[in-house]
Each structure stands twice: as structure tokens, then as C-alpha cells.
Amino acid sequence: MERSRRVLSEPSYRSRLREATRTDWRFLLGLTPADVVLAAGADEQRLAASLAPWVREVHRLEPGPPADSLDWAFFSGSVPASSANDGEVLTTLRRTFAALRPGGHIAMTLENRWGLHWIADWRTRSPRNEPTGAPPARHGLRWHKETLRRVGADQICAYALLPSRDAPRAIIPIDPPCPPAAQRMALDQVWQRATPAAALMRRAIGVLVDCGVMRHLYPHYLVVGRKPC
Amino acid sequence: MLNATLQGAVAGAAGLSRPEQLHLVQCSSTGATGAIIFHGWVDDEPHARVVVKTPRDARLHHALQREWDAVSSLRADARIAGLIPAALATFACEGSEYYVYEGAPGRTMYSRYRNRVLVSRTAMLERFAAQALAVIVRVHETQTRQVGPGEVARDLLMDLVWLESSIPDFPRAVSDAGRAYANRLASAGHNLPRGRVHGDFSPYNVLTSGMGPTAEVRLIDWEHTEAERPQHLDVFRFVSACVLLGKRGSARQFAFGQMQRRAASLLDVLLRPWLDRLSASGAGTWLEPGLLEALWWHYWTHAARREQERRASPEDYLDATYLPGLVAMSERAVPPLQCRSSAFAC
Numbered sequence: 150m151e152r153s154r155r156v157l158s159e160p161s162y163r164s165r166l167r168e169a170t171r172t173d174w175r176f177l178l179g180l181t182p183a184d185v186v187l188a189a190g191a192d193e194q195r196l197a198a199s200l201a202p203w204v205r206e207v208h209r210l211e212p213g214p215p216a217d218s219l220d221w222a223f224f225s226g227s228v229p230a231s232s233a234n235d236g237e238v239l240t241t242l243r244r245t246f247a248a249l250r251p252g253g254h255i256a257m258t259l260e261n262r263w264g265l266h267w268i269a270d271w272r273t274r275s276p277r278n279e280p281t282g283a284p285p286a287r288h289g290l291r292w293h294k295e296t297l298r299r300v301g302a303d304q305i306c307a308y309a310l311l312p313s314r315d316a317p318r319a320i321i322p323i324d325p326p327c328p329p330a331a332q333r334m335a336l337d338q339v340w341q342r343a344t345p346a347a348a349l350m351r352r353a354i355g356v357l358v359d360c361g362v363m364r365h366l367y368p369h370y371l372v373v374g375r376k377p378c
Numbered sequence: 379m380l381n382a383t384l385q386g387a388v389a390g391a392a393g394l395s396r397p398e399q400l401h402l403v404q405c406s407s408t409g410a411t412g413a414i415i416f417h418g419w420v421d422d423e424p425h426a427r428v429v430v431k432t433p434r435d436a437r438l439h440h441a442l443q444r445e446w447d448a449v450s451s452l453r454a455d456a457r458i459a460g461l462i463p464a465a466l467a468t469f470a471c472e473g474s475e476y477y478v479y480e481g482a483p484g485r486t487m488y489s490r491y492r493n494r495v496l497v498s499r500t501a502m503l504e505r506f507a508a509q510a511l512a513v514i515v516r517v518h519e520t521q522t523r524q525v526g527p528g529e530v531a532r533d534l535l536m537d538l539v540w541l542e543s544s545i546p547d548f549p550r551a552v553s554d555a556g557r558a559y560a561n562r563l564a565s566a567g568h569n570l571p572r573g574r575v576h577g578d579f580s581p582y583n584v585l586t587s588g589m590g591p592t593a594e595v596r597l598i599d600w601e602h603t604e605a606e607r608p609q610h611l612d613v614f615r616f617v618s619a620c621v622l623l624g625k626r627g628s629a630r631q632f633a634f635g636q637m638q639r640r641a642a643s644l645l646d647v648l649l650r651p652w653l654d655r656l657s658a659s660g661a662g663t664w665l666e667p668g669l670l671e672a673l674w675w676h677y678w679t680h681a682a683r684r685e686q687e688r689r690a691s692p693e694d695y696l697d698a699t700y701l702p703g704l705v706a707m708s709e710r711a712v713p714p715l716q717c718r719s720s721a722f723a724c
Binding site: 173174176177178179180181182254306317318319320321322327328330331332334335337338339341342343345347348349351352373 | 380381382383384401402403404405406414416417419420421422423424425426432434472473474485488489491492493494495623624
């Protein structure tokens with residue numbers, strides 16, 4: 150009986166599922182078993198370990214991979230958090246960008262802190278939500294997109310990751326945006342708490358989705374850019 | 379869109395001429411089969427145009443292939459074709475197999491349940507049961523026959539033997555209780571319907587366009603459908619899932635322990651009329667406490683097996699509800715049963 154109890158509480162399934170969900174974006178990104186990827190950022194070891202079964206080779210940032218050798222470069226966690234200034238970040242990204250094959254992609258995940266970065270960005274935009282020329286607030290979604298643009302990436306797109314960037318269950322296109330009904334459906338699928346308070350909160354979030362505000366308020370994002378062919 | 383191959387193939391299956399018209403939103407399943415699910419949306423449409431499934435782990439590919447085969451064949455039956463989203467296309471892309479289904483209008487019953495504000499849990503579950511009755515009778519009537527209680531008892535024993543052989547040191551108390559309940563079923567003296575079952579008939583897999591009796595209803599997730607099983611398993615699956623709906627952790631185990639008591643009103647709404655429609659005779663007899671308890675054990679044993687089969691490997695037992703529940707229940711009170719039939723040894 151004791152052994153049965155122990156077997157019944159084995160944690161292997163949950164931990165395996167958690168490892169698999171770390172790389173669930175591989176389908177949407179089109180990762181293939183022939184790809185050579187770079188894993189860098191806040192938890193690069195864990196990211197490298199979870200990517201390893203799906204790709205041919207996983208490299209780390211140090212020592213730098215050779216030029217034109219990578220299909221994908223992943224930066225997990227906030228890129229600027231690890232560097233003192235924008236110059237350092239740009240140097241790292243340019244070095245990585247040079248290591249990408251033409252047509253290869255660079256992907257970065259970032260925390261949005263439920264919109265704090267977007268709110269910080271307000272002062273850099275006009276009342277009509279047009280850029281004023283002031284640089285975007287560091288760490289935010291706009292900063293990441295503009296940084297990718299500065300290192301030479303094109304076809305830049307962004308996705309919201311829910312509930313976390315580490316093991317996202319929902320990946321929602323934000324830029325270019327998907328319909329509000331799709332966002333509401335994804336939020337409902339991910340946040341399944343069945344209490345009246347949660348139901349009211351989901352309704353409130355639904356209103357934000359319909360107003361077009363919610364796409365700035367997701368807790369985590371994935372930003373991807375392509376190296377021109 | 380980054381994965382242009384996937385985007386193009388799904389857009390083609392959705393009948394779109396330009397891939398950029400399609401927005402793919404990914405929602406991974408947390409279920410044990412671990413399917414990755416994409417919803418393909420088109421601007422200004424109220425629901426997803428297509429739903430795409432692919433296995434998270436290629437080793438679990440069989441579950442999705444099985445669902446595809448089942449849906450393709452069941453859609454050919456005009457009596458239930460309207461209940462099942464159409465299978466549109468299947469294709470391979472970068473080493474993974476993708477299955478594309480028609481998107482269905484409405485929301486799952488579970489989504490309606492968790493987004494309720496003023497409706498009580500009991501009232502909502504009873505409305506679900508009333509909606510479920512009409513649907514499941516339609517499914518069961520497509521293929522059904524009456525079988526004797528001995529065949530139902532054999533079905534219980536089949537699942538029990540599978541559990542005993544698959545789980546190391548399977549608790550003796552569960553084996554003993556299971557065999558005792560099989561004996562009780564075998565001596566019931568009335569028939570039960572056997573035939574086509576959905577296999578995972580629960581509020582998670584029933585899509586409705588509203589709460590009224592005229593609401594449009596669809597059934598999804600057909601990977602567990604079987605052509606020849608005791609059909610009351612579907613009814614008990616639904617009632618059991620309703621009792622556990624929204625319960626997590628220790629509350630879930632507690633609700634499991636109280637299931638027979640908490641399910642009484644749902645059984646009145648669902649099981650009683652279902653037996654009246656599909657059982658040839660003796661419908662009321664099955665609702666007597668002793669036989670009802672045996673039917674519950676049949677379902678729990680079946681559910682425990684299903685729960686283990688859905689694990690990624692035989693060692694994966696975490697998050698299981700039914701087997702630990704059976705262990706706890708059989709430890710608490712093994713019923714004082716006697717052998718009533720020579721066909722089943724105690």
C-alpha cells in the first residue's frame with residue numbers, strides 16, 4: 150500500500166509536461182530538427198536543455214557562434230536587464246545577428262509587468278498615439294521592436310504569452326493583431342479560475358480587449374525579427 | 379506570421395485564398411495527451427474558422443490520429459453529423475502531423491460555468507444535464523443493443539484486470555471491492571444498453587450556443603470513442619465531471635469522496651430519463667442504492683484506467699483523481715458483499 154501511494158504521487162509527468170511547454174512556441178515559429186539555434190538570456194541553461202530535443206545544435210552566447218551559422222537565436226528574459234546600457238545590448242544583438250544565416254530569426258521574450266512599460270511609453274507619444282521622436286521607454290515592447298529594427302531585422306512581429314513567458318499555454322498575435330474575439334477566447338482558455346470574482350475580472354478584461362487596450366497590457370511578450378535574405 | 383508553411387496549409391484547409399487573412403492563436407492543452415491546439419481566426423467572424431491539433435510529443439500521435447479516424451467515420455452518419463465538427467484536412471509540416479477541423483460556434487459548458495456570475499452552481503449543472511441528455515441519447519441511439527448484467531460485470535472486471543496488471547503493487551482493497559461490485563452487477567437481473575460511446579462526454583467537451591433548450595450543441599474531442607461499450611459510462615462520466623467541475627487539489631479529492639451524494643440531483647435529470655429512453659426494462663431497478671453504487675464503481679474503475687492510459691508513460695500518476703479516490707474509498711469501507719453468482723469469484 151505504501152509503495153502504491155508513492156507511485157501515485159510520482160512527479161515525473163508534471164515535470165515532463167512543464168519542460169515540454171517551455172518550447173511550445175516551436176510549432177508557431179516553425180523550428181525544425183535541422184535547425185541550429187542559440188539560447189541566451191536569463192535562464193539560458195534551462196532554455197538550451199528544453200530546446201535540445203527539437204533541434205540539431207544548441208549554442209550559447211559565449212563563445213560566440215561563427216558568422217552565418219544560426220537559424221534561430223533566442224533571448225529568454227529581458228535583454229536589457231542584463232546590460233548596463235543600450236550600447237552594450239546593441240553590441241550583443243549585432244554580434245548575434247551577424248551569426249544568423251540570411252533568413253534566420255532572432256526571438257526575444259520580455260516581461261511587461263501588466264502594462265507598466267506601456268504606461269511608461271505614454272510620455273514618448275502624442276495624444277493621438279503617434280511617436281514624438283523621443284526614445285521608447287527601456288524594457289518595453291516598443292523598445293524591443295525598435296532595437297531589432299536598429300540591428301537590421303525585418304518582418305518584426307510580436308506575440309503575447311500567457312500565463313508566463315517560461316511555459317506559455319497561449320500565444321496570441323499582437324503585431325499584426327488578431328481579432329478581439331480570438332484574444333477573448335485565448336484569455337478564457339488560459340485563465341480558468343471558476344470564481345465569481347474571476348468571472349467579473351474576465352468580463353472587465355473582455356472590455357479592454359474590445360477597446361484595443363489589452364494588447365498593450367499582456368504580462369509577457371515574444372518579439373521576433375528576421376535577418377533579410 | 380513566422381511559420382509560413384503551416385500558415386499556408388491551414389489557410390488552404392480553411393478555404394482562404396490569402397494566408398495572411400488567417401490569424402493563428404495557439405492554445406496548448408494541459409491534458410495528458412498534450413495536444414497543441416491552434417484556433418484559426420478570420421477578421422469579423424464570431425468564432426474560429428478552423429481548429430488545428432498537433433501532438434506536443436510525437437509519441438502521442440496515435441490519440442489525434444484516432445480522433446481523426448473516428449470523426450471522419452462518424453460524420454458519415456446523418457443522424458449525428460450535425461453534432462460533430464467536420465474533419466477538413468490533415469498534413470505533415472516540419473516533422474509534425476497536423477489535423478484541421480471545422481471551428482464550432484458557441485462555448486464549452488465549462489467556459490459557461492466558470493464565467494457565471496449570478497446563477498448558482500446547482501442550477502447551472504442541472505441545466506447542463508438537461509442539455510446533455512438530448513445529445514447523448516442521439517449519439518447512443520445510433521448504435522445500441524441490450525445486454526445482460528453479466529456482460530456489464532465483465533466490462534468492470536476487464537478494466538480492473540488492466541489496472542492490476544499495469545500498476546505495480548495495485549492495492550488489494552481496490553481489487554477486492556471491484557470484484558465484489560462485479561458480482562453485485564452480475565446478479566442484477568436487468569439489461570443495460572451497450573454500443574457507441576463518446577468516451578469523454580463531459581462539460582469540457584460539449585459546446586453550446588446558449589443555455590436554453592433550443593441552443594445549438596456540438597460534441598468535440600472524440601479520441602476516446604468506442605463502438606462497443608456499456609453506454610451508461612458516458613452518463614456517469616458527465617455526472618462525475620459535473621461534480622468535480624471547478625474543484626482543485628484537496629477540494630477535488632473531497633468532492634470525489636462525496637460524489638454519490640452530490641450527484642443525486644444530476645442523476646435524476648440525466649440518468650433516470652436516459653434509462654427510460656434506452657433501457658428495455660427495469661430502468662428503475664438500476665437506481666436502487668445497491669445497484670447504483672455498483673454502477674458508480676464500474677464507472678470509477680473505467681475512469682481510473684482511462685486516466686492511466688492517458689498518461690505520457692506508465693510512471694506518470696500525478697494529477698490522477700480516480701485511482702487515489704478508489705484507493706481511499708476502498709480503504710474506508712469495503713462493502714460487506716457476498717458472492718451471488720458463480721461466474722465471478724470473490
